[in-house]
Amino acid sequence: MTVTLKDIAIRAGVTSATVSMVINNKPNISETTRKKVLKIAKELNYYPNVIARGLATKKSNSIGVIVPNLASSFVVRVLQGIKSTNRDIEYTVQLFDTIGQKERESQLFQRLARERRIDGVILISSTVTEEELNVFAEESVPSIIVARRCEHLDSVYVNNEQGAFDATEYLITKGHRNIACITTRKQGIPTEERYNGYLRALRSHQIEARSDILFDVNDDGMEDGIEIFDRLKNIVPRPTAVFVPAGDMVAIGIVKEAKREGIKVPDDLAIVGYDDIPAAEVIEPALTTVRQPKLEMGDYAINMIVDKIEGRESGIKHKELPTKFIIREST
Amino acid sequence: MTVTLKDIAIRAGVTSATVSMVINNKPNISETTRKKVLKIAKELNYYPNVIARGLATKKSNSIGVIVPNLASSFVVRVLQGIKSTNRDIEYTVQLFDTIGQKERESQLFQRLARERRIDGVILISSTVTEEELNVFAEESVPSIIVARRCEHLDSVYVNNEQGAFDATEYLITKGHRNIACITTRKQGIPTEERYNGYLRALRSHQIEARSDILFDVNDDGMEDGIEIFDRLKNIVPRPTAVFVPAGDMVAIGIVKEAKREGIKVPDDLAIVGYDDIPAAEVIEPALTTVRQPKLEMGDYAINMIVDKIEGRESGIKHKELPTKFIIREST
DNA sequence: TTGTAGGCGTTATCAT
DNA sequence: ATGATAACGCCTACAA
Numbered sequence: 001m002t003v004t005l006k007d008i009a010i011r012a013g014v015t016s017a018t019v020s021m022v023i024n025n026k027p028n029i030s031e032t033t034r035k036k037v038l039k040i041a042k043e044l045n046y047y048p049n050v051i052a053r054g055l056a057t058k059k060s061n062s063i064g065v066i067v068p069n070l071a072s073s074f075v076v077r078v079l080q081g082i083k084s085t086n087r088d089i090e091y092t093v094q095l096f097d098t099i100g101q102k103e104r105e106s107q108l109f110q111r112l113a114r115e116r117r118i119d120g121v122i123l124i125s126s127t128v129t130e131e132e133l134n135v136f137a138e139e140s141v142p143s144i145i146v147a148r149r150c151e152h153l154d155s156v157y158v159n160n161e162q163g164a165f166d167a168t169e170y171l172i173t174k175g176h177r178n179i180a181c182i183t184t185r186k187q188g189i190p191t192e193e194r195y196n197g198y199l200r201a202l203r204s205h206q207i208e209a210r211s212d213i214l215f216d217v218n219d220d221g222m223e224d225g226i227e228i229f230d231r232l233k234n235i236v237p238r239p240t241a242v243f244v245p246a247g248d249m250v251a252i253g254i255v256k257e258a259k260r261e262g263i264k265v266p267d268d269l270a271i272v273g274y275d276d277i278p279a280a281e282v283i284e285p286a287l288t289t290v291r292q293p294k295l296e297m298g299d300y301a302i303n304m305i306v307d308k309i310e311g312r313e314s315g316i317k318h319k320e321l322p323t324k325f326i327i328r329e330s331t
Numbered sequence: 332m333t334v335t336l337k338d339i340a341i342r343a344g345v346t347s348a349t350v351s352m353v354i355n356n357k358p359n360i361s362e363t364t365r366k367k368v369l370k371i372a373k374e375l376n377y378y379p380n381v382i383a384r385g386l387a388t389k390k391s392n393s394i395g396v397i398v399p400n401l402a403s404s405f406v407v408r409v410l411q412g413i414k415s416t417n418r419d420i421e422y423t424v425q426l427f428d429t430i431g432q433k434e435r436e437s438q439l440f441q442r443l444a445r446e447r448r449i450d451g452v453i454l455i456s457s458t459v460t461e462e463e464l465n466v467f468a469e470e471s472v473p474s475i476i477v478a479r480r481c482e483h484l485d486s487v488y489v490n491n492e493q494g495a496f497d498a499t500e501y502l503i504t505k506g507h508r509n510i511a512c513i514t515t516r517k518q519g520i521p522t523e524e525r526y527n528g529y530l531r532a533l534r535s536h537q538i539e540a541r542s543d544i545l546f547d548v549n550d551d552g553m554e555d556g557i558e559i560f561d562r563l564k565n566i567v568p569r570p571t572a573v574f575v576p577a578g579d580m581v582a583i584g585i586v587k588e589a590k591r592e593g594i595k596v597p598d599d600l601a602i603v604g605y606d607d608i609p610a611a612e613v614i615e616p617a618l619t620t621v622r623q624p625k626l627e628m629g630d631y632a633i634n635m636i637v638d639k640i641e642g643r644e645s646g647i648k649h650k651e652l653p654t655k656f657i658i659r660e661s662t
Numbered sequence: 663t664t665g666t667a668g669g670c671g672t673t674a675t676c677a678t
Numbered sequence: 679a680t681g682a683t684a685a686c687g688c689c690t691a692c693a694a
Contacts, residue, residue, distance in 0.1 A: 002445070002470075004687060015665050020689060030663055047445035051385040052687030055670045060382060062425070070411040080401040083428050092448065094393070095424045097414050114333070114378035116671095117423065139333075222612070252613055259615075279610040281553065282583055284590075335671055346681050351673060361679055383671030386686045447687095 003044045011044075012037050023048065062092040063305055064118040066108070068126050070097055073277050074294060075124050078146055081298020082122065089306060094118055098126070106132045113139040120305045122146060127188040142308035146301045148189050149318060154308070156300045156319045160190045160245075163290040163323030164197025167272045168243055170325065172205050176241040176270060180213035182228055182254070184220055184246040194245035194274065213239050217246050225253020233261065241270040241331075248273035248280045248289055255283055255330060270331040285329030293321050334375045342375075343368050354379065385447075393423040394636055395449040397439070399457050401428055404608050405625060406455050409477055412629020413453065420637060425449055429457070437463045444470040451636045453477060458519040473639035477632045479520050480649060485639070487631045487650045491521045491576075494621045494654030495528030498603045499574055503536050505662065507572040507601060511544035513559055513585070515551055515577040525576035525605065544570050548577050556584020564592060572601040572662070579604035579611045579620055586614055586661060601662040616660030624652050 005016040005023070012019065014033060021029055022037040023046075054060045065082060067075045083093060094117070098105045105128060112118060113135040121136055125147035133153060136143040144154040171179050181198050183191050202209050212235060217224040228250065232239065244251035251273030255265050263269050265285055273280060276291035300319050307313040336347040336354070343350065345364060352360055353368040354377075385391045396413060398406045414424060425448070429436045436459060443449060444466040452467055456478035464484060467474040475485040502510050512529050514522050533540050543566060548555040559581065563570065575582035582604030586596050594600050596616055604611060607622035631650050638644040 002447075002687095005689095006687080016688075017666080017690080018664055020687095021664090024689085028663060033663080045441075045445070047442060049386075049687050050446045050448045051382055051391060052670095053689075054382040055380075055386050055672090056687080056689040058670070070407065070414055076401065076407050083401055083426065084430070093426045095396075095414065095426050099415070111378060114376070115381045116333070117381045249609075256613075256615075278580075279613040282587075282610040282613045284587075284615060333671095336673095337671080347672080348674085348682080349680055351671095352680090355673085359679060364679080380671050383686090384673075386688090387671080387673040389686070 002049070003046045004049070005046075008037060008040050008044060008046060011040050058116070060092075060117055060119055061090060062094055062118045063302075063309070064094045064096060064112050064121045065124065066096045066098065066112075066121060066126070067124045068098055072125075074147075074275060074292070077294035078124050078298040078301070081295035082302045083298075084295070085299045085302050089302065091119070091302075091306060091309075106135075109133065109135045112136075113141050120144075120309045122301050122305055125190070127186075142305055144301055144305050144308070146297055149320075152316065154304055154317045156297050156304065156321070157190075158292045158297070158321050158323050160193040160323070161197040161200070163274070163292070163325070164194035164243070164245055165201045166197075166323070166325045167274075167288075167290050168198045168201035169205070170327075171241045171243065171270060171272060171331065172201060172207065174241075174270065174331065176239075177207055178210065178213065178237055178239040178241070179207075180215065180232060180239040180242040182215045182217060182225075182242060182244045182246045182250055184217050184250075186218065187220075187246075191245055198243055198245070217250060220247040220250055222249050222253035222256070225250040225255075226257040227253075229254045229257035229261070233263070240268070241272070243272045245274045248275045248277045248287060251287055251289070251330075252279060252283045255285070255287065266329065266331050272331055276326055280326075280328070283330075288328045288331040289326050291324045291326050293324070296321055333380075334377045335380070336377075339368060339371050339375060339377060342371050389447070391423075391448055391450055392421060393425055393449050394633075394640070395425045395427060395443050395452045396455065397427045397429065397443075397452060397457070398455045399429055403456075405478070405606060405623070408625035409455050409629040409632070412626035413633045414629075415626070416630045416633050420633065422450070422637060422640075437466075440464065440466045443467075444472050451475075451640045453632050453636055456521070458517075473636055475632055475636050475639070477628055480651070483647065485635055485648050487628050487635065487652070489521075489623045489628070489652050489654050491524040491654070492528040492531070494605075494623070494656070495525035495574070495576055496532045497528075497654070497656045498605075498619075498621050499529045499532035500536070501656065501658075502572045502574065502601060502603060502662065503532060503538065505572075505601065507570075508538055509541065509544065509568055509570040509572070510538075511546065511563060511570040511573040513546045513548060513556075513573060513575045513577045513581055515548050515581075517549065518551075518577075522576055529574055529576070548581060551578040551581055553580050553584035553587070556581040556586075557588040558584075560585045560588035560592070564589075564594070571599070572603070574603045576605045579606045579608045579618060582618055582620070582661075583610060583614045586616070586618065597660065597662050603662055607657055611657075611659070614661075619659045619662040620657050622655045622657050624655070627652055 005019045009016040009019045120142040123145045146156050149157045273287045273289035276289045280287040336350045340347040340350045451473040454476045477487045480488045604618045604620035607620045611618040
């Protein structure tokens with residue numbers, strides 16, 4: 001039924017070794033047989049069995065992409081960056097998600113590292129520790145982590161601290177002194193860094209950070225923003241600005257609730273989000289926010305991992321990308 | 332370096348055949364050797380080489396998911412549906428996108444169908460013809476198409492015609508007679524069906540369709556909506572409602588531009604979108620729209636394809652899911 | 663330039 | 679209950 005090298009070999013009057021060499025463009029094949037073999041291969045509509053090839057070469061020509069959650073627009077956008085370059089790359093992408101199930105995570109890593117199903121791994125924005133990622137190094141499966149810097153692993157990430165600094169400083173130069181900060185601890189390192197950037201900006205302008213206007217939300221939805229605003233509005237002195245490293249959706253919730261309560265944005269309350277999701281342009285006033293170069297991150301990630309797999313690069317590489325501050329109407 | 336069946340076999344004093352049987356829970360193995368083998372396997376931290384296994388069993392335990400474009404929130408959401416069920420399923424997901432490159436598409440199908448890299452294929456919302464999908468049938472690779480009904484292929488889809496009918500009829504019962512329709516032809520069958528539903532609703536209420544308020548946009552972004560509104564506003568008699576099967580982003584553009592021009596939504600102009608994207612709740616007034624059960628579609632798709640692959644179902648199956656009309660503030 | 667032979671790690675069919 | 683042995687389809691020395 002399916003055409004194999006052997007089928008071609010028989011018809012061409014050669015052995016499958018020869019056919020293999022032709023298919024793989026190896027040198028030292030006479031033009032005559034090359035032509036003949038290629039012709040027959042085409043007639044028979046031959047496609048190599050990649051599984052068999054993988055067994056022989058010990059390469060699957062496939063890379064794994066592990067994501068925490070496909071519901072995150074950040075993750076999807078990075079994925080898109082990975083895929084779009086991948087057009088010209090002869091690697092297949094296998095998608096895995098861990099949906100926060102902590103125990104399954106390291107199990108998944110084990111399997112991926114040892115089952116020889118993939119040649120390398122891209123890990124997007126996760127809360128795993130570096131230790132848990134060691135399996136890949138142990139099995140010498142190239143790996144790279146996106147959205148977070150890791151000392152002992154290749155990584156592609158954004159300067160979150162600086163992004164937050166820029167945003168906060170912008171608010172300060174606009175005259176704000178009481179700037180609330182809405183963050184989300186459980187999201188891990190990146191939000192932590194953003195918080196630090198916020199603090200640094202305050203410090204560099206001799207403004208004391210007020211702990212009563214620092215909030216920690218659990219999730220990053222619009223409802224969280226609504227709830228936060230309701231807590232925020234009664235605090236005195238009331239902040240005149242809010243920086244929301246927790247994400248744009250939370251910021252949007254705040255905008256909505258503020259408007260509903262008759263608070264004018266940005267006049268009474270300026271708001272800066274983080275991420276530049278599509279809805280940031282939809283809300284009125286349109287949201288000022290910090291954009292991360294998500295597509296670019298994906299792009300770097302796939303290229304770096306392919307280089308690693310093919311042995312073109314060695315040593316740990318870090319790629320830091322800049323954020324971009326997008327000024328719209330909410331400030 | 333890597334542990335194989337043979338390694339285990341040697342230490343256990345049996346052959347790799349026996350070890351294989353133990354690993355795969357085959358019957359007719361003495362408890363003693365089973366215990367012994369399992370113990371050694373664990374000590375050595377053995378994981379089967381799935382590539383080798385695939386060659387032997389002619390199964391890759393992997394399914395391909397082909398998407399036209401990861402930038403579409405519809406596609407991503409269906410993907411999410413596929414992945415979330417997939418947790419308990421022993422199939423890996425390989426992601427492919429075709430980014431509209433028509434010529435590459437059938438080439439991709441050829442490869443996927445013949446390279447034995449995947450056991451089955453899920454195709455999300457694409458404009459390919461049934462003919463192009465024949466390769467899968469020819470190579471007896473189970474396949475299923477999502478978001479569109481195909482006579483000769485398994486499919487999971489939504490009753491777009493009815494969804495559009497419901498939306499339009501709702502507008503009619505609200506007293507509207509001049510209802511514009513913004514569609515997007517190039518998106519293929521589903522939009523076509525929605526248009527038909529719109530027409531049917533008009534007919535069933537003896538309203539004549541006006542061709543001067545039927546618009547065709549090329550893309551489905553906010554800008555398209557803005558542009559459409561500017562064309563719409565000068566038409567007499569001016570429509571009092573707009574149904575936008577082209578999608579929520581276009582509808583949002585219309586809302587925004589209408590507001591900017593001082594037209595009151597919904598009082599002066601009622602607007603209904605299609606898809607229920609996250610931003611539909613963000614815009615003010617919140618958008619009335621037609622929701623498709625995207626997660627559910629992905630869920631059905633993965634389960635159907637797995638059943639097919641494992642030979643549990645045969646014959647062509649179609650699963651039609653209902654849309655849900657979401658009433659918000661724009662009507 | 664091409665053929666021979668062996669191996670990649672598993673599974674599956676026979677014997678034993 | 680277990681062992682030999684032969685696939686699976688391809689690649690790669692090495693030999694000719």
